[in-house]
Amino acid sequence: MFGIPGKQAVSMTPAAASQIAKLMDKDGHQGLRIGVKKGGCAGMEYTMEYVTEVDPHDEVVEQDGARVMIAPMAQMFLFGTEIDFQTSLLESGFVFNNPNVSEACGCGESIKFEGM
Numbered sequence: 001m002f003g004i005p006g007k008q009a010v011s012m013t014p015a016a017a018s019q020i021a022k023l024m025d026k027d028g029h030q031g032l033r034i035g036v037k038k039g040g041c042a043g044m045e046y047t048m049e050y051v052t053e054v055d056p057h058d059e060v061v062e063q064d065g066a067r068v069m070i071a072p073m074a075q076m077f078l079f080g081t082e083i084d085f086q087t088s089l090l091e092s093g094f095v096f097n098n099p100n101v102s103e104a105c106g107c108g109e110s111i112k113f114e115g116m
Helices: 014-027 072-080
Strands: 010-012 029-037 046-052 060-062 065-069 080-086 092-097 101-104 110-113
Touching: 010 014, 010 060, 010 065, 014 029, 014 065, 014 080, 029 072, 065 072
Parallel strands: 010 080, 029 065
Antiparallel strands: 029 046, 046 110, 060 065, 080 092, 101 110
């Protein structure tokens, strides 16, 4: 993992941890795996999927009953990211506050990293 000893790869706001814990309890999942893939107008997109079995290569972050796994190929892109869960009048969903992003598209669905 691309990390600093004693520091978690990603952090979760209380709202995100609460939502992830609810999703885990509701369907009996082991957690939520996050990653990145090529796509979108800025070049890369975040991915999220429920996990029924933890991959030994995933970086696992646990906080307040919530568990997030980071896919191996995404670890260098997500280090230092804060995961939030926001609710507005029209929508609710996870938001990634990622210090590694150099550009984002207008809708916020895709991102670009420096040097890519």
